[in-house]
Ligand SMILES: O=C(O)C(=O)C[C@@H](O)CO
């Protein structure tokens with residue numbers, strides 16, 4: 298079997314979106330003086346879809362959401378020529394070709410995301426060529442079904458957040474992730490607002506259910522050192538991305554500071570990036586995203602590395618390319634889960650592009666032993682709401 302063609306298309310969402318609201322989600326831009334709302338930097342309203350076809354007609358699907366137009370350019374210009382004419386079963390060789398040939402400028406960030414998209418499509422082909430789901434090629438079924446946590450609860454009105462939490466508690470979820478809305482720029486009132494929201498959510502879900510708290514890089518070390526002791530009484534399952542991804546020493550200091558586990562990794566890349574995080578005890582939970590970190594080829598290695606450190610892997614964002622890694626590894630106890638909503642931050646956009654995503658039932662996800670490859674197809678229902686760049 299040989300790779301015959303690589304097609305990368307950018308799906309630009311032109312449908313309705315939920316407008317950004319005030320202190321919706323603390324984020325890295327909060328620490329930079331701005332008169333406008335800051336979360337717009339982190340909206341994912343376009344997605345690049347990669348279709349790789351083999352000489353015997355198998356088509357593998359990959360995807361990338363980071364800087365999708367740039368990712369497409371990297372795939373078209375640099376990565377496609379490296380894999381066309383090659384055997385997809387030589388996936389490690391192909392991964393190394395892509396990684397090493399772009400190494401001068403691409404070890405992290407959008408190039409690694411572009412490599413991830415090509416790698417996902419290759420693994421989709423592998424599964425389809427042997428009529429097996431990808432997780433069966435990685436380690437098989439390690440769970441009867443995948444526990445997942447409800448992930449949204451962005452900072453809005455406290456009562457709205459409580460109603461949202463109650464709605465999904467009633468649907469059987471036992472784990473929830475909420476977003477802080479305030480950081481160093483918002484002073485002591487922001488600290489109070491942050492604590493008020495956590496307390497309000499605990500009132501709804503109680504202490505028999507897990508609550509994870511997301512900072513999305515919106516704090517700094519000094520602020521996090523003030524906040525974490527105040528949060529301990531709420532027993533969060535983890536506090537996520539308290540500082541920017543490059544502040545590994547800050548992560549390590551915070552991870553030792555209190556009883557609260559610090560999580561991160563959705564903005565880290567490659568096996569070597571996670572080697573650093575683990576060696577320096579920077580995180581207690583690893584959260585790579587398989588469509589960023591280097592694809593399945595890289596994520597599979599990182600799962601093994603995390604297993605050796607007894608550090609759990611909870612991939613960022615859910616989505617099928619991550620579910621296969623969680624299903625096939627004892628190192629990964631659960632998945633993140635975004636239900637389908639109107640397009641807001643953009644984590645929801647996956648549902649508007651692909652069919653095949655499992656829907657959570659009572660806080661669990663299921664993958665099918667008999668659906669080959671990644672188990673995704675391109676959805677046609679919303680195509681008229683996308684502008685597609687070939
Ligand atoms: O789901 C996460 O962990 C994210 O970081 C998503 C982003 O929208 C901030 O919540």
Ligand SMILES: [Mg+2]
Pocket residue numbers: 511513537538563613
């Ligand atoms: Mg996150």
